[in-house]
Amino acid sequence: MSPITEEFRKMFVHEKLRISMSELSQAANVSPSQIRYWERKGYIASEQDQQNKSHKYTLMTLVQVTGIKYFLDEGFTLPVAVKKQKEHQVMAKSFKHFIGDRLLDFENDEKTGATLINLGKLDDAPDKEVVAIVQGPGHVKLTLRNRQ
Structure with a gap:
C-alpha cells in the first residue's frame, strides 16, 4: 500500500x-x-x-x-x-x-487519466483482484485483473 x-x-x-x-x-x-x-x-x-x-x-x-x-x-x-x-x-x-x-491502493492511469482503485483479491479466486476504474462522476467501472 x-x-x-x-x-x-x-x-x-x-x-x-x-x-x-x-x-x-x-x-x-x-x-x-x-x-x-x-x-x-x-x-x-x-x-x-x-x-x-x-x-x-x-x-x-x-x-x-x-x-x-x-x-x-x-x-x-x-x-x-x-x-x-x-x-x-x-x-x-x-x-x-x-x-x-478493501481500499488497498489507488493510482493514476497515465494513458487514460482514470483513477484505479484496488479493492483487493476475490475470496473465491485469490489470483484475481477487483479494480474500480474511475473516470469521473457517473463513469465508474469494476473490473477483474490478475493480482500483481
Missing part, C-alpha cells in the same frame, strides 16, 4: 478528518442553530480543544446530521428522525469498514 493510500485510510477510517460547524452546516444544508440545538439535546457531539474554542465535527457526525435532516425532510419529528438515523447508522459504519478493509 502506498503511503498516500495509508494516509487516506487513516483520515477516513480512523476519523482524523475534522470539520467546523460552518462546514458541517454547509455540507448538510442545515443551519448552525440547528446543529447547536441537536448538540445540546445530545443527538450529535462535537470536539473542543479548550473551552470557548470552535467546535469540530467528524465525518460520522456529518453522516448523522445528513441522516437526521433527511428524515426531517420526509416529515418525521426530530426524535423520530434521530431514532431512524441511528437505525440506519449501521450502514454508514459498514461503509467505513468496507473502505478500511
Whole structure:
C-alpha cells in the first residue's frame, strides 16, 4: 500500500478528518442553530480543544446530521428522525469498514487519466483482484485483473 493510500485510510477510517460547524452546516444544508440545538439535546457531539474554542465535527457526525435532516425532510419529528438515523447508522459504519478493509491502493492511469482503485483479491479466486476504474462522476467501472 502506498503511503498516500495509508494516509487516506487513516483520515477516513480512523476519523482524523475534522470539520467546523460552518462546514458541517454547509455540507448538510442545515443551519448552525440547528446543529447547536441537536448538540445540546445530545443527538450529535462535537470536539473542543479548550473551552470557548470552535467546535469540530467528524465525518460520522456529518453522516448523522445528513441522516437526521433527511428524515426531517420526509416529515418525521426530530426524535423520530434521530431514532431512524441511528437505525440506519449501521450502514454508514459498514461503509467505513468496507473502505478500511478493501481500499488497498489507488493510482493514476497515465494513458487514460482514470483513477484505479484496488479493492483487493476475490475470496473465491485469490489470483484475481477487483479494480474500480474511475473516470469521473457517473463513469465508474469494476473490473477483474490478475493480482500483481
